[in-house]
Amino acid sequence: MSERKIILSAKDIEVQFRVRDNYLNAIRGVSLDLYDGETFAIVGESGSGKSVFTKTFTGMLESNGKITNGSVMYDGKDLTKLVSDKDWEGIRGAKIATIFQDPMTSLNPIRTIGSQITEVIIKHQKVSADEAKKQAVDIMDRVGIIDAEKRFNEYPFQYSGGMRQRIVIAIALSCHPEILICDEPTTALDVTIQAQIIDLIKDLQKELKFTTIYITHDLGVVANVADRVGVMYGGQIIEIGTVEEIFYDPAHPYTWALLSSLPQLGVKGQELSYITGTPPSLYNIIKGDAFAPRNKYALKIDFEEEPPFFKITDTHYAKTWLLDPRAPKVEKPEAIRNLHEKIASMTSKGGAYYVEQK
Amino acid sequence: MSNKNKEVLLSVKGVDISFDVGKKKPFRAVKNANFDIYRGETFALVGESGSGKTTIGRAILRINELSKGEIIFKGKKISGKISKEDDREVIRSIQMIFQDPAASLNERANIEYCVSEGINNFHLYTDEADRIAKVDKALMDVGLLPEHKSRYPHEFSGGQRQRVGIARAMIMEPELIVADEPISALDVSIRAQVLNLMNKLKDEKGLTYLFIAHDLSVVRFISDRIAVIHLGRIVEIAETEELFKHPLHPYTISLLSAVPMPDPQIEKPKKHVVYDESKRDHSGPKPILQEIRPGHLVFGNDREMAEYEAKLQEMEKAEAEALKG
Ligand SMILES: Nc1ncnc2c1ncn2[C@@H]1O[C@H](COP(=O)(O)OP(=O)(O)OP(=O)(O)O)[C@@H](O)[C@H]1O
Ligand SMILES: [Mg+2]
Numbered sequence: 273m274s275e276r277k278i279i280l281s282a283k284d285i286e287v288q289f290r291v292r293d294n295y296l297n298a299i300r301g302v303s304l305d306l307y308d309g310e311t312f313a314i315v316g317e318s319g320s321g322k323s324v325f326t327k328t329f330t331g332m333l334e335s336n337g338k339i340t341n342g343s344v345m346y347d348g349k350d351l352t353k354l355v356s357d358k359d360w361e362g363i364r365g366a367k368i369a370t371i372f373q374d375p376m377t378s379l380n381p382i383r384t385i386g387s388q389i390t391e392v393i394i395k396h397q398k399v400s401a402d403e404a405k406k407q408a409v410d411i412m413d414r415v416g417i418i419d420a421e422k423r424f425n426e427y428p429f430q431y432s433g434g435m436r437q438r439i440v441i442a443i444a445l446s447c448h449p450e451i452l453i454c455d456e457p458t459t460a461l462d463v464t465i466q467a468q469i470i471d472l473i474k475d476l477q478k479e480l481k482f483t484t485i486y487i488t489h490d491l492g493v494v495a496n497v498a499d500r501v502g503v504m505y506g507g508q509i510i511e512i513g514t515v516e517e518i519f520y521d522p523a524h525p526y527t528w529a530l531l532s533s534l535p536q537l538g539v540k541g542q543e544l545s546y547i548t549g550t551p552p553s554l555y556n557i558i559k560g561d562a563f564a565p566r567n568k569y570a571l572k573i574d575f576e577e578e579p580p581f582f583k584i585t586d587t588h589y590a591k592t593w594l595l596d597p598r599a600p601k602v603e604k605p606e607a608i609r610n611l612h613e614k615i616a617s618m619t620s621k622g623g624a625y626y627v628e629q630k
Numbered sequence: 631m632s633n634k635n636k637e638v639l640l641s642v643k644g645v646d647i648s649f650d651v652g653k654k655k656p657f658r659a660v661k662n663a664n665f666d667i668y669r670g671e672t673f674a675l676v677g678e679s680g681s682g683k684t685t686i687g688r689a690i691l692r693i694n695e696l697s698k699g700e701i702i703f704k705g706k707k708i709s710g711k712i713s714k715e716d717d718r719e720v721i722r723s724i725q726m727i728f729q730d731p732a733a734s735l736n737e738r739a740n741i742e743y744c745v746s747e748g749i750n751n752f753h754l755y756t757d758e759a760d761r762i763a764k765v766d767k768a769l770m771d772v773g774l775l776p777e778h779k780s781r782y783p784h785e786f787s788g789g790q791r792q793r794v795g796i797a798r799a800m801i802m803e804p805e806l807i808v809a810d811e812p813i814s815a816l817d818v819s820i821r822a823q824v825l826n827l828m829n830k831l832k833d834e835k836g837l838t839y840l841f842i843a844h845d846l847s848v849v850r851f852i853s854d855r856i857a858v859i860h861l862g863r864i865v866e867i868a869e870t871e872e873l874f875k876h877p878l879h880p881y882t883i884s885l886l887s888a889v890p891m892p893d894p895q896i897e898k899p900k901k902h903v904v905y906d907e908s909k910r911d912h913s914g915p916k917p918i919l920q921e922i923r924p925g926h927l928v929f930g931n932d933r934e935m936a937e938y939e940a941k942l943q944e945m946e947k948a949e950a951e952a953l954k955g
Contacts, residue, residue, distance in 0.1 A: 318788070320815045382887035433679065460648035462678040462844045463888040467902040487820045492847075492890025495897040515894045533822040534892050540870075543829075546822035549788060622949060624850065624874040626886040629901055 316504035386424035434465035506562030515589035646698035677859035725799035731791035789820030
């Protein structure tokens with residue numbers, strides 16, 4: 273992995289929001305090297321900073337927010353230095369595109385689907401209206417809209433939720449981005465539609481070779497899409513590794529807790545495990561490990577000093593004092609030990625989630 | 631346990647629900663729905679959005695009118711025209727928990743008001759002291775504190791707001807709770823808490839739930855029986871373990887394959903099974919929902935039932951052999 277080309281590199285990013293007379297520290301020092309062609313998943317609970325962090329790659333922070341530290345290097349430029357829409361031209365929505373959770377916020381309800389796609393194509397590729405329409409129908413077809421030619425002149429309300437999300441994907445891809453940020457693209461959709469959209473994004477990625485950042489709070493989805501995973505908590509990445517490392521050898525107690533609370537792992541008649549307490553307030557200066565108050569494995573030092581990243585392998589790092597050589601030996605919770613064996617038996621013949629493949 | 635010994639609490643019989651009735655093309659949102667809910671069980675209704683789940687839930691609460699069939703609660707018809715007293719009884723004893731805890735609570739009313747609204751309207755208390763005691767009890771039942779009464783919904787987290795929504799239902803001492811996607815809008819980390827709470831209340835109070843969801847993984851943990859609904863039609867009903875072990879209808883199988891499993895080795899190569907009703911072979915007589923094994927019903931005609939039967943026998947044979955070792 274080390275020889276692979278880094279397409280984007282974020283270093284020590286800090287983001288602050290001004291809320292009335294207070295400052296909220298939404299991102300507290302996050303670094304990430306994104307490799308060309310990979311799918312990097314960001315997972316964590318609501319408010320952990322997943323969206324805000326990736327908004328710094330497209331200059332889309334709300335006006336009360338500011339990058340107070342760090343850099344985002346892309347294509348020889350530091351993106352944190354870009355200010356005006358003109359600075360961002362050719363990057364935002366072109367080289368780096370975003371798909372959001374609710375397709376309705378990205379689509380204009382009173383304009384036809386076709387005109388919304390062609391507009392983007394004309395803007396970024398400076399082609400004729402006829403050529404743009406041809407490309408638009410093509411890409412609608414590609415994202416799975418049946419009878420694309422006929423549905424070109426329809427309005428968003430005539431499309432189902434899953435189809436609208438397909439259109440948003442079509443628009444994002446129409447200018448051939450190098451990086452596609454998918455911010456919870458399927459959270460508002462049913463599981464069956466979610467499965468189709470995930471398959472679609474994966475197929476398109478294989479064909480068009482873009483790099484994907486996939487934001488979700490669903491670890492099942494992460495297992496499906498990701499090559500590497502970053503787990504966020506309280507405005508920081510607290511564990512990062514390959515998808516196998518995060519699922520089969522997680523090291524941070526927060527990652528353990530997230531995995532353990534999945535209903536797929538629940539045993540009938542027993543309580544589902546869950547994370548007690550509430551996420552930290554980001555208005556205050558956080559002392560020690562932000563997860564400590566909710567962490568049943570917390571050590572004394574967790575309340576006093578912020579842990580550094582400990583290296584587990586070349587690709588796997590976790591920010592927890594449990595990895596310090598002086599820390600007591602703690603095993604991950606029973607529910608997620610031998611995870612693969614457990615799930616393999618659930619999904620093989622006779623298991624609860626067995627599905628025969630034709 | 632045989633279903634015969636159980637008390638039927640609610641019966642949905644031959645129910646059709648259409649919208650835009652009187653227009654040229656009325657939309658049949660629910661088509662000939664038939665199921666019983668037994669006292670003390672959690673009965674799940676699972677299907678994608680637009681499949682008619684919520685419409686059925688709302689019909690039970692007398693919000694949606696039926697265009698055909700009837701709904702029986704504790705032996706009494708509660709659909710269509712009923713007496714004022716019966717209506718009152720239904721409103722009290724069947725309560726609903728909604729998907730979006732924020733939207734279901736009045737943002738300008740404090741928690742005390744949100745929780746006590748039902749007993750205030752129906753005057754279900756002896757005196758003020760009793761009323762306060764009931765509110766406090768309902769809050770404590772869901773893991774909140776009486777001191778939270780003066781707060782407002784926006785001062786709570788999503789999970790806490792859903793607890794308020796549950797307290798608001800519980801205070802009416804209902805017998806049946808219709809929970810419409812009660813955890814879909816919640817963060818993963820709080821989902822488990824709310825599911826645990828619902829299970830706990832069921833055991834403590836002998837509650838019965840109709841649990842509406844689109845995701846089979848959640849339902850497996852909480853429900854005793856599951857009905858799968860597709861395009862307004864119930865296509866399969868079975869006990870939870872049976873449905874997961876022997877899914878027969880292709881739509882049930884596609885729902886099962888859509889559950890993302892937290893294991894990259896399993897999940898990555900997975901092929902999702904897509905069910906397309908329009909591509910289905912509809913030849914032969916009209917299909918109906920019929921029993922294939924005691925308590926396990928599938929929607930099909932004679933030809934399809936023969937296919938399901940063959941498949942089921944094959945699975946049963948394989949299991950019997952696996953047992954022999
Ligand atoms: N414009 C803003 N003003 C003030 N605070 C903000 C603003 N935008 C985000 N925040 C705060 O920054 C933190 C991180 O938010 P972010 O939206 O990145 O979370 P997230 O991980 O994407 O959550 P979710 O899963 O709910 O989408 C939160 O505490 C949030 O309330
Ligand atoms: Mg977000």
